[in-house]
Amino acid sequence: MNAKLTVENLCHVYGENTPFRLAALDDVSFSVAPGELIGIIGHTGSGKSTLISHMNGLMKPTSGRILLDGADIWADPQKIRDIRFRVGLVFQYPEHQLFEDTVYRDIAFGPTNMGLDEDAVRERVEEAMEFVGLGPEYRNRSPFELSGGQKRRVAIAGVIAMRPEVLILDELTAGLDPRGCQELLGEICEFRRRTGCTVLLVSHSMDEVAEVADRILVMNHGHVEMFDAPGKVFAEAERIEAIGLTVPAVTKVFRLLADRGIPVNPSIFRRADALNALLSLRKGGRL
Amino acid sequence: MNLSNITLGQYFPGDSAVHRLDPRYKIVLTLLYIVTLFLAGGVFSYLVCAAILLVVIFLSRISLRMVAKSVAPIGVLILITAVLNIFYTPGENILWQWWVLKITTEGILSAIRMIARIIMLVAGSSILTYTTSPIQLTDAIESLLSPLRVIRVPVHEISMMMSIALRFIPTLIEEADKIMSAQKARGADFESGNVFRRVKAMIPLLVPLFISAFRRADELALAMECRCYNGGKGRTRLHKLKAAPKDHVIFFTVLLLFAAISVAGRFGY
Amino acid sequence: MDTILRCEHAAFHYPDTDGAVLHDLSLSIERGSFTAVLGHNGSGKSTLAKLFNAILLPDSGKVYVDGMDTSDEAHLFDIRRRIGMVFQNPDNQIVSSVVEEDVAFAAENLGVPPDEIRRRVDDALATVGMTEFVRHAPHLLSGGQKQRIAIAGVIAMEPDCIVLDEPTAMLDPAGRRDVMQTLHRLRNELGITVVLITHHMDEALQADRVVVISDGRIVLDGAPGDVFTHCDTLASYSLSAPETVLLLSALQDAGLDVPLTAMTPEACADAIAAALSE
Numbered sequence: 110m111n112a113k114l115t116v117e118n119l120c121h122v123y124g125e126n127t128p129f130r131l132a133a134l135d136d137v138s139f140s141v142a143p144g145e146l147i148g149i150i151g152h153t154g155s156g157k158s159t160l161i162s163h164m165n166g167l168m169k170p171t172s173g174r175i176l177l178d179g180a181d182i183w184a185d186p187q188k189i190r191d192i193r194f195r196v197g198l199v200f201q202y203p204e205h206q207l208f209e210d211t212v213y214r215d216i217a218f219g220p221t222n223m224g225l226d227e228d229a230v231r232e233r234v235e236e237a238m239e240f241v242g243l244g245p246e247y248r249n250r251s252p253f254e255l256s257g258g259q260k261r262r263v264a265i266a267g268v269i270a271m272r273p274e275v276l277i278l279d280e281l282t283a284g285l286d287p288r289g290c291q292e293l294l295g296e297i298c299e300f301r302r303r304t305g306c307t308v309l310l311v312s313h314s315m316d317e318v319a320e321v322a323d324r325i326l327v328m329n330h331g332h333v334e335m336f337d338a339p340g341k342v343f344a345e346a347e348r349i350e351a352i353g354l355t356v357p358a359v360t361k362v363f364r365l366l367a368d369r370g371i372p373v374n375p376s377i378f379r380r381a382d383a384l385n386a387l388l389s390l391r392k393g394g395r396l
Numbered sequence: 397m398n399l400s401n402i403t404l405g406q407y408f409p410g411d412s413a414v415h416r417l418d419p420r421y422k423i424v425l426t427l428l429y430i431v432t433l434f435l436a437g438g439v440f441s442y443l444v445c446a447a448i449l450l451v452v453i454f455l456s457r458i459s460l461r462m463v464a465k466s467v468a469p470i471g472v473l474i475l476i477t478a479v480l481n482i483f484y485t486p487g488e489n490i491l492w493q494w495w496v497l498k499i500t501t502e503g504i505l506s507a508i509r510m511i512a513r514i515i516m517l518v519a520g521s522s523i524l525t526y527t528t529s530p531i532q533l534t535d536a537i538e539s540l541l542s543p544l545r546v547i548r549v550p551v552h553e554i555s556m557m558m559s560i561a562l563r564f565i566p567t568l569i570e571e572a573d574k575i576m577s578a579q580k581a582r583g584a585d586f587e588s589g590n591v592f593r594r595v596k597a598m599i600p601l602l603v604p605l606f607i608s609a610f611r612r613a614d615e616l617a618l619a620m621e622c623r624c625y626n627g628g629k630g631r632t633r634l635h636k637l638k639a640a641p642k643d644h645v646i647f648f649t650v651l652l653l654f655a656a657i658s659v660a661g662r663f664g665y
Numbered sequence: 666m667d668t669i670l671r672c673e674h675a676a677f678h679y680p681d682t683d684g685a686v687l688h689d690l691s692l693s694i695e696r697g698s699f700t701a702v703l704g705h706n707g708s709g710k711s712t713l714a715k716l717f718n719a720i721l722l723p724d725s726g727k728v729y730v731d732g733m734d735t736s737d738e739a740h741l742f743d744i745r746r747r748i749g750m751v752f753q754n755p756d757n758q759i760v761s762s763v764v765e766e767d768v769a770f771a772a773e774n775l776g777v778p779p780d781e782i783r784r785r786v787d788d789a790l791a792t793v794g795m796t797e798f799v800r801h802a803p804h805l806l807s808g809g810q811k812q813r814i815a816i817a818g819v820i821a822m823e824p825d826c827i828v829l830d831e832p833t834a835m836l837d838p839a840g841r842r843d844v845m846q847t848l849h850r851l852r853n854e855l856g857i858t859v860v861l862i863t864h865h866m867d868e869a870l871q872a873d874r875v876v877v878i879s880d881g882r883i884v885l886d887g888a889p890g891d892v893f894t895h896c897d898t899l900a901s902y903s904l905s906a907p908e909t910v911l912l913l914s915a916l917q918d919a920g921l922d923v924p925l926t927a928m929t930p931e932a933c934a935d936a937i938a939a940a941l942s943e
Contacts, residue, residue, distance in 0.1 A: 153807060153837045167577050190583055198581040205571075206578040208603035218600065222583030253607070257706060267582055284753075284834045286705040286864040288903035313837045316908070353839060358908035358930060365934030371941060380908065384915050391921065391941060409800070530762055563762040566804040612757045619758035622718060622750040623771035623818060624742050630776040634769035634783060 111179060112140035113307045114164065114196075114275055119173035121159050133159040135331040137173070141275075141307055146298075148318025148339075149311040151328030152353050157311050160328065161277050164309070165196035177275070194223050197273030201280040203264030204257065212238075212255075212263050213248045219271040237270035240300045242292070258289045262296075269300065276301075277309040282317060294321060319343070319357045319378045327354070344376035359383045407529050414456035414527045418639040419536035421647045425654075426524045432654040433513050433520075437661035442512055444657050448650075449516055449523075456527050466522035467515055474514055481507035530562040532637075539637055552628030560616070568609060575604045669826050669858050670694040670717055670748070674726035677712055677881075686712045687881040689726065696825070699852050699859045701872035701889075705903035709881040710862045714830045717860070718748040731825065746775060749819030751829040755811035755836075759803045764795070764814055767803060771822045782821075789817035792855065793847050809840020813847055820851065826858035827851060833865065845871060866893070866907045870928055877902060894925035909933040916940070 121134040134156050141147055151157040162168040163175055166182050166189040175182050182192045200206070209215035216237055220230040238247065241262040247255075252263045268276065278297065282290035298321055301308045312318050318325060318339075325342045327335040329352045335342050342349070343360045350356070356364075357378045363386075367375040373390065377383050409415075414422075429448070436442050453463055467474075485507075487500030525533070538555035545551050576586065579600045586597050672692045678685040686709045694700055704710040715721040716728045719735040730748055733740040749771075752758050761767040765786050772782045790796045793813040803811055812832055819827055829848070833841040845868060851857040861872060869875050875892040877885035879902040885892045893899070896906045896914045905911070909930060913923045922943065927936035 152839055162577065165581060167580060190585065193581055193583055198578075200574065200578045200581070203578065205608060206575055206582075206600075206604050208600045208607075218579075218584075219582035222585070271582070284831075286903060287866070287905045288705055355838065359912060361930035362909060362912065362933045362937070365930055366938060369934065369938045371938055380912055380915065383912055384919065387916060387921070387937065387941070388919055531766055559762070560760065563760065563803075566802075567756055570804070612754075615752060615754060615757035616760070618720065619750070619752060619815075620760060620770075622720065622745060623760075624745050624774040624822065625770070626742070626774060632773050632776050632779060632782065634766060634773060634779060634786065636779055 111143075112176070113143040113145070113178065115140035115174075115176040115179070116160075116163075117174045117176065119160070119163060119175065120171045121156075121163065121168065122171045125171070133331050134163075134170075137331070137333055139326060139333055139336050141309070144301070144305045144307055145323050146301060146308045146310065146321055148322035148325040149309055149328060150313065150315060150318060150325055150354060151334075152313055155328040156331040157328045158279065159331075161198060161279060161309065161311055164275070164277055165193045165198045167193075167198070194219070194271045195273055196275045196277065197268040197271055199265050199268050199276070199278045199281070201283055202261075203268075204252075204260035206267075207252045207260060207264060210251055211249050212243065212252050215252050215263055216266045216270050219267055223271060233270040233272060234266075237266035240269055240303075241266045241296055258285055258293070261285075261293070265293075265297075272304075273306065275307045275309065277311065279311045281310060281312070290317070313354075315343075315349075315355055316357050327352070339378055340376045343378050346375070406525065408458060408462070408526050409529070410457060410527065412455055412457045412527070414452060414523065417646060418637060418643040419528050419532040420540055420637060421639065421643055422524055422528055423533070423536050423540060425647065425650055426521055428651065428654050429520050430517050432657050432661075433516055435658035435661045436513075437663070438665040440665040441657045441661040442509070444660075445516055446512070448653070449520055452523055453519075456523060458523065458526050462526065463519050463522060466526075467518050470514065470518060474511055477510050477514060478507045481510050531559060531635075534559040534562070535633070535635070535637055552631075556628075564609075564612065567612075568605065571608055572601065572605055575601055575608075667696040668693045668729075669696040669731055670860070671729040672713075672716065672723075672726065673729070675716060675723035675728055676725045677709075677716065677721060677723050685724075685881055687716075687723070690878075690881065690883060691726075692876065692883060692886075694826070694858060694860060696858055697852070697856050698874060699848070699872045700861070700874045700876060701869035702860060702862045702876045702878060703864060703866075703869050703892075703904060704862075704878035705864060708878045708902075710878050711830050712881075713878065714750070714828050714860070714862050717828050718750055719744050720750075742775075746771075746822050747825045749822055749824035749827040751812070751815050751819055751827065751832050753831040753834050755808055755815055756804075758815045758818075759811060762802055762804075764801050764803055764806075765790070765799045767814060768817045768821050771818055775822065785821045785823070786817075789820040792820060792850060793817045794843070807840060808836045809843045812836060812840065812844050816844070816847055816851075820855070820857070824857065826860065828860040828862070830862045831864070832861070833863065833868065841865075841868070864904065866905065869893075870907060877904065879903075890926040890928065893928060896925075913937075 116137055116139050119134050119137040120132065123131045123133055137160060149157050159168065163170055177192065177195060207215050209218065213234055216234045217230050220233045243262055243266065252260055282293055285293065297308065300306065310318050310322065322339060324337060325339050326333060327342065334352060343356050346356045346360060346364055359380055360376060360378045363373050363377045363383065364375040366373050373386050377386060433445055436445055453460060482499055482503045483497055485500065485503035487502030489501040490498050491501060492499040534555045538551055541551045584597060584600050672690055675687055675690045676685055677687040702710050702713065712721065716723055719741055722736050728735045730744045733744055735744055759767050760770050768786045768789055769782050772785050790799055793816050795810060795813050795817060798806065803814055833844050836844065848859050848861065852859050861868065863869055870889050872889060875887065875889050876883055877892060884902060885895060885898060893906045893910050896911060899906050907928055909928050910925055913925050913927060913933060916923050921940050923936045923940045927933045
């Protein structure tokens with residue numbers, strides 16, 4: 110299958126030719142299939158923010174290329190704005206970007222910039238509001254009087270309304286309580302299921318992405334440390350812990366169980382899988 | 397456009413003689429230097445002013461290139477001043493003339509004088525900010541203005557506002573950068589169109605920036621209250637400004653030097 | 666019990682809003698303890714924090730700090746000195762553009778002599794492990810480092826108690842870990858009472874006592890080993906028990922004999938291993 114998004118030997122250097130030269134991205138290469146949900150994990154300073162700013166052309170590579178549907182996004186620098194409509198980027202704390210006096214007008218900002226007519230804009234805004242669980246009653250409310258979680262939904266809807274082919278979310282759930290995290294994550298998964306949109310979820314929490322990601326990209330010091338299915342990534346727990354990240358709690362328990370000589374797969378990370386594994390073990394033991 | 401390149405009141409930490417001088421004296425001497433520049437008259441007094449500047453730059457161990465950088469942004473101003481002086485200084489000794497425009501020896505000399513003044517003025521002030529931390533500057537201003545308390549000028553409040561402003565400039569620049577990226581990701585265009593369109597394009601940047609600044613102000617006020625802030629009354633300081641005998645000696649020596657230059661300048665030297 | 670903070674039937678609502686944020690809330694915090702206050706967004710936990718140092722006063726009921734009524738203006742600065750506050754956004758509580766000046770801020774406000782401020786600043790920075798940053802500009806530090814500077818600024822007041830309102834919500838895992846370690850050091854080495862308001866279960870797990878607040882009322886109160894076994898109750902308040910407890914609970918439902926109190930991964934693995942070997 111053709112890749113949706115391909116990153117080829119991407120390098121980004123800050124302050125070239127100064128004493129402060131810093132290679133934020135060092136020969137990063139990977140590709141993402143259409144409709145995949147990728148978790149991008151790394152601690153602060155691992156280069157993940159720099160990486161995603163390249164995906165929609167907010168930053169220009171020092172060297173290397175980013176291909177969207179096989180075409181270099183910088184092939185025509187005049188058209189970089191069109192790339193930004195196709196690759197939607199939701200920054201950390203996106204509620205800080207809200208500026209319009211109504212929810213509707215704020216969400217309409219992106220589609221309007223695309224040059225769509227009023228009907229098309231309305232259709233997209235309504236659709237986006239539905240995706241993030243904002244009912245029509247929110248249309249004319251001021252985004253500034255909403256709760257934190259709702260403000261964030263408005264901001265996300267503002268990007269979804271551009272109908273991006275790739276949606277990148279940076280620290281989607283930062284600062285939300287457990288229920289808020291789950292709901293928002295659920296809405297994004299549902300959005301992806303219904304639209305087939307490719308989703309990149311950037312986080313510094315393994316627990317958050319383990320449940321939902323098809324593959325996990327682990328960034329460390331500006332390069333790709335690992336890029337594989339969650340089970341395979343967690344199988345190398347030592348390596349993950351060595352770069353200052355943690356594995357999900359269930360994986361921790363299963364690694365300890367394996368150490369204690371119990372025949373379980375130490376890379377299990379979902380609670381349901383854990384339960385099945387343990388129960389089958391018990392049945393096996395009794396037979 | 398990259399906002400993080402903006403540097404305001406840049407300070408280069410160091411431990412040179414210039415860094416160590418009491419900031420109050422530094423401010424006063426910088427002001428007096430500017431006055432002296434305008435009282436200077438002849439070649440001799442200008443050369444002495446330039447020599448003083450070079451000695452101070454040398455003592456501060458700030459590179460000449462950094463000082464030159466501080467002058468660069470006002471290049472256009474210098475150019476305009478030079479042109480105005482060349483063409484508009486009345487003089488007898490005409491070197492070149494066309495229509496109403498004429499260049500005289502007096503005009504050229506006056507232009508050179510003005511350029512020298514402006515460059516030395518800016519370079520001198522930049523040495524002050526390069527060698528004095530923002531905290532020291534605001535403390536010094538508070539201390540210098542303290543006599544005004546008698547006439548109920550809120551000196552402490554003014555200096556507190558200045559130091560908080562300095563503290564938040566980098567934070568707000570960073571924030572503006574982030575908001576700009578976020579709006580660009582939604583197709584905002586900050587870089588094309590006529591002036592009217594560009595101003596309008598700033599709204600998605602400015603509204604969130606103001607909202608955030610107000611939120612920050614609210615939270616900061618709360619945090620300050622929680623840390624027992626109650627205005628300047630009864631407040632002590634970790635670093636109290638205290639001029640050493642050496643500072644007095646330096647101050648009065650330089651003061652006399654400036655006075656001598658000014659007098660010499662008045663007599664046309 | 667030596668009580669440092671006491672709420673007696675405190676009720677509160679914000680002006681111009683309907684509905685109370687806190688209802689008839691009574692709570693005592695023991696001196697030297699480490700208490701986590703847990704609740705979802707909007708549960709009233711931040712409002713409670715503001716009652717503790719007289720930023721807000723209850724509509725009815727009383728709040729006492731070390732026996733002093735917070736509504737008595739005469740005690741205002743004494744109360745604020747004793748109860749240090751740390752907030753969520755580290756950027757918005759740093760006053761100065763030099764670390765040491767910022768840490769000195771509260772002590773300066775209290776009129777502490779310069780030599781003593783110097784000693785307190787150095788001690789406070791050592792306690793939070795930030796000594797090497799004494800002359801740095803705070804805006805160049807990481808979130809976790811900024812938050813530790815904010816904590817140092819509070820300890821320089823030499824408070825009896827420190828109340829932190831979601832101090833780790835904006836931090837990455839490394840920053841969160843550093844802040845939590847600092848809090849343990851404050852409690853264990855300086856004997857400072859810690860009240861940590863959070864919605865991170867793993868942080869609450871490290872406290873000696875967990876108080877769960879929902880809709881302005883205390884709904885659960887006890888040792889973490891006790892509170893977190895109430896999986897369903899927690900879920901009904903938009904919170905969730907630690908992953909280990911959820912796993913143990915599911916195993917229990919399936920008929921395996923495991924205790925819900927085995928919350929750390931080690932204890933959990935031990936419990937499961939023991940149950941399987943039966």
